[in-house]
Amino acid sequence: MARHILNDRATVVFDLDGTLADTAADLIETMNVLMVREGVATVPVERAxxxxxxxxxxxIQRGFALGGRDLATDKLDRLFVDFLDHYAEHLAVKTRLFPGVLESLDRLEAAGHRLAVCTNKVELHSIALLRALGVADRFAAICGRDSFAYSKPDPRHLTLTVERAGGDPRRAIMVGDSRTDIDTARAAGLPAVAVTFGYTDTPVSELGPDVIIDHYDALFDAVAALDHGVTSAVA
Incomplete structure (x- = not known):
């Protein structure tokens, strides 16, 4: 999938929702379709x-809880399937890459970094969305929650993504926006860069990432600083 053969630079692995792309509007509008159908108050995008x-x-579980409805497991399972069906047709209506993403990918690629995506979005939707946004071919691997038997915060989701990208799982950097991303990197023994503009309900400054950035303009320097001697404890 990637366009170049890379050198021994660290693999840079990105989360998707809230990290590479502002997906909240399309995600919440899809969820609200289900909530209207179920007679539950909808969630404004501002509550992303x-x-x-x-x-x-x-x-889905959090959205329905905000509307005062707890979901039994079987009901959640049915709503999840309906969500996936609807979202597949509406995943790039309002979604856009965050400012500076393209330029940052260009700089990282030019410097010899492998690029990958590790997301708890399903793989099919992740690939389709990144294609719609015109950047799927930038990534050597795009791995979702169903790509392996493990998903974030299990560190194997991250390390297996790096392996699929052709990188060394001991030499990678996670870029994300939430506790899940930071915890995943920590569990893999890898450094984490956190963006401040994502969807976490806890400020990333309280989650202990190695570097925090407010804009993609700062990512290249953050990766360069972390890449020097990056090695995890993964065997």
């Missing part, structure tokens, strides 16, 4: 930080 960021199942 309260519901988005841990995958569709958790988002």
């Amino acid at each position: 930080r309260d519901v988005v960021g841990a995958g569709a199942r958790a988002m």
